[in-house]
Amino acid sequence: MTVAEILQYVHKDAFLHRLHPFTKIVFIVVASVMCLISTNMVFLALMVLAMMAFAAYGDLLTESLRQLKLILVMSVIFILITVIVMPNGDILGYLIPPGIPFIGGLVPVTTGGLTIGVVLTLRFMVLIFAFQLFLISTQPRDLVHTMEKAGLPIDYILMFIIALRFIPTLQIEGQRIHEAQLARGFNPGTGFVGKIRSVAPIVIPLVSNALLRSSVIGLTIDMRGYRIGKRTHVRERVLATRDYAVMGVLAVAACGFIALFLAQLV
Amino acid sequence: MIELTNVSYTYPSTVQPALHRITLSLKKGRCVMVTGPSGAGKTSLCLAASGILHHEYGGKKEGSVVIDGKNVADYRSLSELARNVGVVFDDPEAQMIFTTVEEEILSALEHRGLTATVIEDRLARIMRTTYLEELKDRSPHNLSGGQKQRVALAATLALGNEILILDEPTSELDEHATKRIADILKNLKEHGKTILLIEHKFDHFRAMVDTLIVMENGTITAQGIPEEVLKDNHVRGMVVPDFSTVRKTIRNASGNEPIISVEDLTYCYGDVRALSGIRLTIRKGEFVAIVGENGSGKTTLVKHFNRLLSPTSGDVIVNGKNTKESSIAALAHDVGLVFQNPDHMFFADTVREEVAYGVRNLAIADGDAVIDATLRDAGLTDSVSLYPRWLSRGERQRLGIACVVAMQPNVIVLDEPTTGLDGYEALLVISILKKLQEKGHTIIVITHNRDIAHCADRIVTMENGRIIADTGGA
Numbered sequence: 136m137t138v139a140e141i142l143q144y145v146h147k148d149a150f151l152h153r154l155h156p157f158t159k160i161v162f163i164v165v166a167s168v169m170c171l172i173s174t175n176m177v178f179l180a181l182m183v184l185a186m187m188a189f190a191a192y193g194d195l196l197t198e199s200l201r202q203l204k205l206i207l208v209m210s211v212i213f214i215l216i217t218v219i220v221m222p223n224g225d226i227l228g229y230l231i232p233p234g235i236p237f238i239g240g241l242v243p244v245t246t247g248g249l250t251i252g253v254v255l256t257l258r259f260m261v262l263i264f265a266f267q268l269f270l271i272s273t274q275p276r277d278l279v280h281t282m283e284k285a286g287l288p289i290d291y292i293l294m295f296i297i298a299l300r301f302i303p304t305l306q307i308e309g310q311r312i313h314e315a316q317l318a319r320g321f322n323p324g325t326g327f328v329g330k331i332r333s334v335a336p337i338v339i340p341l342v343s344n345a346l347l348r349s350s351v352i353g354l355t356i357d358m359r360g361y362r363i364g365k366r367t368h369v370r371e372r373v374l375a376t377r378d379y380a381v382m383g384v385l386a387v388a389a390c391g392f393i394a395l396f397l398a399q400l401v
Numbered sequence: 402m403i404e405l406t407n408v409s410y411t412y413p414s415t416v417q418p419a420l421h422r423i424t425l426s427l428k429k430g431r432c433v434m435v436t437g438p439s440g441a442g443k444t445s446l447c448l449a450a451s452g453i454l455h456h457e458y459g460g461k462k463e464g465s466v467v468i469d470g471k472n473v474a475d476y477r478s479l480s481e482l483a484r485n486v487g488v489v490f491d492d493p494e495a496q497m498i499f500t501t502v503e504e505e506i507l508s509a510l511e512h513r514g515l516t517a518t519v520i521e522d523r524l525a526r527i528m529r530t531t532y533l534e535e536l537k538d539r540s541p542h543n544l545s546g547g548q549k550q551r552v553a554l555a556a557t558l559a560l561g562n563e564i565l566i567l568d569e570p571t572s573e574l575d576e577h578a579t580k581r582i583a584d585i586l587k588n589l590k591e592h593g594k595t596i597l598l599i600e601h602k603f604d605h606f607r608a609m610v611d612t613l614i615v616m617e618n619g620t621i622t623a624q625g626i627p628e629e630v631l632k633d634n635h636v637r638g639m640v641v642p643d644f645s646t647v648r649k650t651i652r653n654a655s656g657n658e659p660i661i662s663v664e665d666l667t668y669c670y671g672d673v674r675a676l677s678g679i680r681l682t683i684r685k686g687e688f689v690a691i692v693g694e695n696g697s698g699k700t701t702l703v704k705h706f707n708r709l710l711s712p713t714s715g716d717v718i719v720n721g722k723n724t725k726e727s728s729i730a731a732l733a734h735d736v737g738l739v740f741q742n743p744d745h746m747f748f749a750d751t752v753r754e755e756v757a758y759g760v761r762n763l764a765i766a767d768g769d770a771v772i773d774a775t776l777r778d779a780g781l782t783d784s785v786s787l788y789p790r791w792l793s794r795g796e797r798q799r800l801g802i803a804c805v806v807a808m809q810p811n812v813i814v815l816d817e818p819t820t821g822l823d824g825y826e827a828l829l830v831i832s833i834l835k836k837l838q839e840k841g842h843t844i845i846v847i848t849h850n851r852d853i854a855h856c857a858d859r860i861v862t863m864e865n866g867r868i869i870a871d872t873g874g875a
Contacts, residue, residue, distance in 0.1 A: 360483055
C-alpha cells in the first residue's frame with residue numbers, strides 16, 4: 136500500500152541525520168525568524184532555494200518535494216485570498232474579465248495584493264520545508280531526549296510524538312474505511328448538506344477505532360514506564376564539530392541578515 | 402506467580418459481570434492458555450491478571466489477584482506492576498509509539514535502570530530471539546501484521562519480566578507468522594518465562610500449553626491438562642473444530658456460466674508488482690476459497706472484482722460487463738465485499754440501521770423485509786436495536802456479512818471472515834455462507850485457515866501475486 140508519509144522520520148545516514156537535534160532546532164528558529172521578518176520577495180525566494188539545497192545535501196530532496204502538491208494548492212489559495220481582500224497599488228487586470236455583463240470588471244488584481252500573496256506563500260514554503268527537514272531527519276527518540284532536556288513535560292512530548300507517529304496509520308485506516316463503505320454503495324453526496332452527511336460513514340468508524348486504540352496506547356506507555364522520567368542514557372547524541380560548524384554558519388547568516396535588515400535591503 | 406481467587410468484575414455502566422468468580426493459578430515457568438468464544442471475558446481476564454483492571458478501571462471488583470506474592474492493591478501504580486508483568490495487547494499497531502523497530506525496543510529498555518552495556522546486550526539478544534534484526538530500521542507502516550506483533554512482543558520482553566500475558570497475539574496472522582510467534586513463545590517458556598496466553602489456535606501451541614482454560618459468559622467452564630479438557634465434546638468442538646459436517650454439500654458448478662472472469666490481470670502499486678498474469682474464471686453458484694500467505698495478493702485480487710482497484714493491464718469481467726466500463730456503485734449490485742475488520746464499516750446507532758444503510762444506497766425493493774430476513778439468517782434478531790460496537794467479535798463479524806448480504810449481490814466476497822472467532826462461531830459463519838450458496842449466491846472466501854478452505858468446492862492458492870494452484874476442495 137502506498138502512503139504519503141507526511142512528516143515521518145526517514146531512516147538514512149546523511150548529513151542532516153548526523154546533526155544533533157539541538158542544532159536543527161537552532162536552524163529552524165533562525166530560518167523562521169528570518170522569513171517572518173523579511174518582506175523581500177527575492178530574499179525569500181533565495182531562502183526557499185537554500186532549503187532545497189539543504190534537503191539535497193542531506194539526501195532528502197525527494198522526501199521534501201513530496202509535499203509540493205499541497206504547497207502549490209495552498210499557494211494558489213493564499214494568493215487568491217490576498218488579491219481579493221487586500222487590493223492595493225496599480226491594477227494589473229481583473230479576475231472576472233470586463234467583457235462579461237453585470238459582474239465583469241469585478242475583483243481587480245493589484246500589485247499590492249499580489250505582492251503580499253507571494254510573500255506569504257514564500258514564507259509558508261520556508262517554514263514547511265524547514266520543519267519537514269527537521270522532523271524527517273530526527274529520530275523521535277532523540278526528539279524526546281532533546282525536548283526533555285529543554286524542560287518540557289514528558290506527557291506533552293509523548294503527545295506530540297504520538298500525534299506525528301499516527302498520521303500514516305490514520306491515513307491507511309481512513310483508506311480502508313472508505314473502501315469498505317464504497318463496497319456498500321457509499322454515496323459521496325451532493326450539495327453542502329449532502330457532503331456533510333456523507334462524512335459520517337467515514338469519520339465515525341475512524342474516530343471510534345482511534346479512541347479504542349488510544350486506550351491501548353495509554354496502557355502501553357504506562358507499562359513500559361515511559362512516564363517515569365528516569366532513564367539510562369544509551370547512544371546519547373553529543374554536539375560534534377559539525378554541529379558547532381553549522382551553528383557558526385547560522386550565526387554568520389543571522390548577523391548578515393541583521394545588517395541587511397538595518398540597511399533596509401530585506 | 403499469578404493467583405486469582407473468586408475474581409468477579411462488572412464494567413461501569415453495565416449490569417452483566419464481565420468476569421464471574423474466576424479462580425486460577427499460574428505457576429512459575431508454566432503456560433496457561435485461555436480460550437473461548439468472543440465476548441466471553443478473555444480480554445477482561447488479561448486485564449485482571451495483569452493488575453491493570455484494578456489500577457485503571459472503575460466498576461465493581463470482587464475477589465483477590467496476587468502477582469508475585471503481592472496483592473495487586475498493594476502495588477502503588479501501573480509502573481510498579483510493570484516491573485513484574487509484561488502485557489502484549491491485541492492491537493500491535495497501538496503498541497508502537499516510535500518510528501523504527503530498534504528505537505521502540507531500545508526505548509523500552511532505557512527505563513529499567515540498567516547500565517548502557519547491559520542494555521546493548523539485551524537489545525541484541527531480543528532482536529535475535531524475535532527475528533527482528535533485519536527489520537531494525539523499518540517503520541510501523543512498512544511492517545506486516547506478523548512483524549508488528551513481533552515488535553510488540555519484543556518491546557514487552559525488553560522489560561525483562563518473568564511473567565508474560567498475551568492477548569490473542571496471532572489473531573490476524575497466517576500459518577507461517579503464527580508458527581513463528583509460537584516458536585518464540587516456546588523458546589521463552591523453555592527459558593523459564595511464565596506465560597498466560599489468550600488464543601484460539603490451540604494446535605500451534607499444543608506443545609507448550611500446561612493448562613487449558615475454557616471461558617464462556619465470563620466464567621471458567623473447563624480447566625485442566627489439555628488432553629483431559631479436550632475429552633469433552635463441547636470443548637473439542639470449540640478448540641479444535643471439525644468442519645467435516647459442512648464439507649459434504651459439494652456440488653459441481655462446471656456447467657454454470659461464468660460470473661467473474663479475470664483475464665491476464667496485472668496490478669502494480671507504484672513500482673511493486675502485486676499481481677501478475679492472473680487468469681481465473683469463477684462460475685455462478687461456486688464456493689471458492691482463496692488461500693496464501695500474507696502479502697501474496699489475495700486482497701488485491703478481490704478488490705478488482707468491484708473496481709476498488711483497476712487493472713494495470715488485463716481485464717476483469719463481472720456478470721458480462723468489463724469493470725473498466727462500470728462504476729463501483731454499479732458493481733455493488735453484483736459483488737459485495739466484506740472486509741477483514743468489520744469495525745471499518747460500523748457507524749450507525751443500531752444493528753438494524755447499519756444493515757439498512759447499504760439497502761437504501763442500492764434502493765433494494767422491499768427493503769424492510771429483506772433486512773429482517775437477513776438479520777434472522779445471521780442470527781442477530783435479538784440484537785437489532787443494539788449499538789453495533791457493543792456486540793462481540795463473532796456477532797460483529799456476522800453483522801458485517803449481513804450488511805453486505807442484504808444488498809443482494811450475486812457474488813459475496815469475504816476477506817478472512819473467521820478472524821478472532823472460536824470453533825463454533827467459525828462454523829456458524831461457514832454454515833451461513835453455505836446457506837447463501839444454496840440460495841444461488843456465488844461465495845468467495847479469503848482465508849488462512851486450511852480447514853475452512855476445505856469447506857469450499859474449489860481452492861485457489863496464491864503466492865507472490867500469482868495463482869500457483871487451483872484444485873477441488875476436500
